[in-house]
Amino acid sequence: MSKGLLIVYTGNGKGKTTAALGLAFRALGHGFRVSFIQFIKGSWNYGEMESARLFDSMMDFHVLGKGFTWKSLDIDEDTAMACQAWEFAKGQIASGRFQVVVLDELTYLMKYGMVEEAEVVRALADRPDGLHVVVTGRDAPASLIETADLVTEMKDIKHPYTKGIKAQKGIEF
C-alpha cells in the first residue's frame, strides 16, 4: 500500500475545519473509515449541535478540548491535557483502523509549545501506509509545511462579523 497524503489547512480565514469536514464526508462516501479529532472544544459548539449525532453515526468523532482554548490560569494542567489529547491521536493514527484521521486545530498545541513540534511532525511523517492525515489550524509551523504533501492557506478576505452579522447556526458551527 502506498503512502497516504499529509494535508494541512492553515491561515486566518474561515473554511479550514469546514474543508476537513468536507474531506471526511467525501472519504466516507468512498467507504473509508474516518477518525475526526477536535483538539479545541467549542470551534463548532459541538455539544449543542444536532449534527453531532450525524457525525457520530458516520465517523469516529472525538472532542478532546475542555474549552474554547486551552488557555487557563493553570498552564501545567493545560499542557498535561494537551499531551494526553496528542497521545490519544497518536494511538488513532497507529491503530490501522482508519484511512483518514483529521487533527482539527492541532497547530494550536504546537504553537503554544504544549506538545513537542519535532515529535508531532515525526509521528505524522511516520504514519502507516494508506493513511491520509489532515491537520488544521492557524500558524502551521514551517516543519509541518515542509513535511506535508498538500498545504492550502485559507486567507480571510471578508468576514461577516465585520459587517455586524452574528455567527449563523448550521453554517459556521
Place this chain on the structure above:
Amino acid sequence: MSKGLLIVYTGNGKGKTTAALGLAFRALGHGFRVSFIQFIKGSWNYGEMESARLFDSMMDFHVLGKGFTWKSLDIDEDTAMACQAWEFAKGQIASGRFQVVVLDELTYLMKYGMVEEAEVVRALADRPDGLHVVVTGRDAPASLIETADLVTEMKDIKHPYTKGIKAQKGIEF
C-alpha cells in the same frame, strides 16, 4: 426571517469545493435542506464515485457541466449550456425549498462571460430570506466579493502534484 449569508470560496488552492461540501454536511446535520449544484462536471469525477450515492441520498445533488471545462470548439453551444445551468440554479434559489444552495465553480461561467456577471450578482443579492448561498471557484469577480458576506481565499502553498504524487481517490475526488 433574516437574510442568510452569501459565502465565497475562491483562490487557486485546493479546498474550495471541499469546504463547500463540509458546509453542506454541517447544514444537513442541523436538518437543513441543501441543494448542491456543480457547474463543471469532473471536478470530482462524480460519475465514478461511490460517494455520489451518499450525496444523492442526503441532499439535492446536480451536476450540470458536460465535461471538465465548458471549453470546446463550439463556444455558442457552451454558452447556451451555461445559461441553461444558471437558469436552473436561479430556480433552485427562488424555490424556497432550501436553506443552503451551493453553486460549485460558478465563477468559471462568470469569468468566461457565459453568464452576465451583473445579473448573477443581483440574483444572489436578492436571494430569499433564510437562504445561505455558497459560491466556489477561482477568480471571483470584484462585484461578487463586494456583495458577499464572507470571502475566503484558498491559496496554494504546496500541491501534491509538485511532489509527483497522483490525485488520491476518496481524498481529492
